[in-house]
Amino acid sequence: MIRLHDVSKSYRTHLGQREVLRGLNATFAPGEKVGILGRNGAGKTTLLRVIAGVELPSTGRVERRMTVSWPLGFAGAMHYNMTGADNARFIARIYAKPVAETVDFVREFADLGAYFRLPVKTYSSGMIIRLGFALSLAVDFDCYLVDEAIAVGDSRFAARYHAALTERQARSALLLVSHIPDVVRSYCSSGAILDNGRLTRYDDLDEAIAIYQAA
């Protein structure tokens, strides 16, 4: 389970202190699939980064009682001068996974062909997203944090990813942030809205989407 205790995050800017998250309290249980809806600039990406521990909250704390992935999205987590295969080896080492199996799995799942042996900087953005998902699935986290990106990968990959996540339904939790209700609907079973730095949970996803669209 993941618990947010009074989590706030603010950034220092030239216009003064900007508070992006304002005292969030929430609990995400194992296996839960939560779609977090929010407009552009609502703080969705910041929220994922804080939950993942990439950035630390300004005040409050994040309690993690399950393994949590890095935020999966357009960028980050990979070394662009290294090949896809070398990235897989590195991820295997830091997360204590068997190296050969991890490389095989990532090659298979990311489906990059010859590009798997080339530096990530030569990849298209779709390929980078595929590699990122494949790496995270290879580690086998209890909870996946996903930042819109699913909608960007091509439909063939989206279907495979959907299948892979569904297969883990019982044990893997998913926190998906998006501003597109349809994306949330296809992956999640409950919803939340992030607005003005505050998070509101809804057990009924349709209710969350209705409120989000009405606002």
Place this chain on the structure above:
Amino acid sequence: MSDATIPAEGLGAAFRTQLRVIGALTLRELSSRFGKENLGYLWLFGEPALLGSAIGAIHLITGHTMPGGLDPAFFMVTGYIMFYLLRGVINRAPGVIYGSQSLLYHRCITLFDIILAKDLLETAATMFVMALFLGGCWLILGKRPAHIEMVMWSMLLMGLFAHGVCLLLAAASIYTEVFERVTHLFTYLTMPFTGCFYMAFWLPTDLQRVALWNPTLHIFEMMRYGLYGLSVPTQFDQPYVLGWIVALNLLGMAALRAARRHLVI
């Protein structure tokens, strides 16, 4: 701290995770810096070699000699290899975090791990260059260092000293870009004072006392004791050097930990 990596399994597990991460980071750094597609390792040897030949040539042409009858090229090259370590670690410090942001997506990797892996590798690589150079001198010129283990120990101390400074500069770089601008300038300006090209006994007695406040001079003197033994006078105080190293590293780790909260990735 519940910001920790994996659900708390005690100190032993955390320590093993950190060792594993540092090992993986070192391997990664090794292939990106010294891999076959990168000639970075050549310069590790090339720069001291070029300097040594140039200095040797100048001294040969001018017929200039050194205090204590030391061989100028040998003196300069060994001094420069040690300086190379100090400079390499410190110059990289202000950009080290910015250049490693993608690593911080993985919660188990800390800023400290990233910097330690880089600095360990830099230290090991420079020690290797020194060993090769001394080995070559021994084989070709029959010149054998008096205490090779003292040379290597002094290099390890220099690596740890520079690592402490690096931690502080890296922490400061989260708040300001100033150090990115002035660090290179600073390392070049202080080069003559570090001890790489002079020895304490060359100075008048009262100047020696002032110069020996500088911890890097002690480390260079240690290296020279290792190279020359008792054939030249050296002055160093190991507890003084260790004191600096412990203080810099503790301050550096505390600063880095405090600054991490303000790091925007």
